[in-house]
Amino acid sequence: MSNIIGGDNSFFGLDIGTTAIRLVELKGSTQPKVLHKYAFVPVDPKIAMSESKKDRQSLMDVISQLIASAKPTTRRVAVGLPANRVFTTVADVDRLSNDDMAKAIKYQADALIPTPLAESKMDWALLGDSPVDKTKQEILLSSVANNFVEARLDMLESIGLNVVAFEPDTMALARALTAPDQPGSQLIIDIGRKSTDLVVVLNGAPRLTRSIPTGVEAIIRAATQGLNVDETQAEQFVMKFGLSKEKLEGQIYQAIGSTVEILTSEIEKSIKFFQTRYAGIAIQQLIVTGGASVIPEFPLFMANKFGLNVEIGNAWRNVSFSRDRQNELMALSSQFSVAAGLAERLS
Numbered sequence: 001m002s003n004i005i006g007g008d009n010s011f012f013g014l015d016i017g018t019t020a021i022r023l024v025e026l027k028g029s030t031q032p033k034v035l036h037k038y039a040f041v042p043v044d045p046k047i048a049m050s051e052s053k054k055d056r057q058s059l060m061d062v063i064s065q066l067i068a069s070a071k072p073t074t075r076r077v078a079v080g081l082p083a084n085r086v087f088t089t090v091a092d093v094d095r096l097s098n099d100d101m102a103k104a105i106k107y108q109a110d111a112l113i114p115t116p117l118a119e120s121k122m123d124w125a126l127l128g129d130s131p132v133d134k135t136k137q138e139i140l141l142s143s144v145a146n147n148f149v150e151a152r153l154d155m156l157e158s159i160g161l162n163v164v165a166f167e168p169d170t171m172a173l174a175r176a177l178t179a180p181d182q183p184g185s186q187l188i189i190d191i192g193r194k195s196t197d198l199v200v201v202l203n204g205a206p207r208l209t210r211s212i213p214t215g216v217e218a219i220i221r222a223a224t225q226g227l228n229v230d231e232t233q234a235e236q237f238v239m240k241f242g243l244s245k246e247k248l249e250g251q252i253y254q255a256i257g258s259t260v261e262i263l264t265s266e267i268e269k270s271i272k273f274f275q276t277r278y279a280g281i282a283i284q285q286l287i288v289t290g291g292a293s294v295i296p297e298f299p300l301f302m303a304n305k306f307g308l309n310v311e312i313g314n315a316w317r318n319v320s321f322s323r324d325r326q327n328e329l330m331a332l333s334s335q336f337s338v339a340a341g342l343a344e345r346l347s
């Protein structure tokens, strides 16, 4: 209706992260759309993760402040769902018309998703031919607990926002950090404060997503203990010297190396898992984003570990903006992948 009356199908992307809330609004009807507005406001990680009423109120206040100061031109919003709240899997289904497929999937879903169907919101997308059974097609199925989505919806509506979509963060990452219809296979990793989200993209579509509960916080904790310094200083050391074996006689590397190894071995398991289904398909590139992507030598360490080309993800790669904003935007790129990907949705 709104299309007919006002032609207003604009919206902005909102990433409710652990350390900050971020917003991106794009304009235009042709790709790439033009950056209209971006903004962020820091949030206490304790509040962002909490389920208590008081903390939810605080989170709501922070989001309200962000909206009030950034002044997006619309109240319509596409919101990210944290990867650790979303279950995703690839499944094979019979070749059916879209209507019949929707019915068949609903019927099968109970056996595929871990939570009861009645308590979950489920979504699916057709990917194409199954790589393991030529008579079937494969779909990407995702589900999230109703109560999580409803709590977010209530919160956002109560501050006057109109939620037009919830989308898993991993889908937004894939959209933001690869070219539209990029061929081949890429591994995207977003190393955030509390967790590392991973998505393997093949021929432009996400095939495997996962959230590993190790992030920048665990790395800083290891540095705090290993170097016997306070948290602030540990963070400064990690962000300044990173995984260098030369700086400070390799002490930082000594302190955080085993935590980083835990993370890389989990990522390696996912690469193997991907390759059991997509036999013979080699991942061509590693794209790194999030807080840890700015830790010196961290992306290089990953590249060596997996024997892959590494690229620091550019959150603005599919966004158009004037050249004089290049430096300003690149400085924030590691934080904005999810918000930009949400804003790049078609609706």
Ligand SMILES: Nc1ncnc2c1ncn2[C@@H]1O[C@H](COP(=O)(O)OP(=O)(O)OP(=O)(O)O)[C@@H](O)[C@H]1O
Pocket (backbone or CB within 6 Å): 016, 017, 018, 019, 020, 191, 192, 193, 194, 195, 215, 216, 235, 239, 289, 290, 291, 292, 294, 334, 335
């Ligand atoms: N320039 C920087 N200086 C200091 N620390 C930084 C810098 N950039 C990133 N960090 C670190 O990265 C962390 C945040 O990472 P990121 O922005 O990916 O987290 P998030 O999106 O809020 O969390 P999540 O994705 O887990 O919800 C910060 O807490 C900080 O430790």
Ligand SMILES: [Mg+2]
Pocket (backbone or CB within 6 Å): 017, 018, 190, 192, 193, 290, 338
């Ligand atoms: Mg994040």
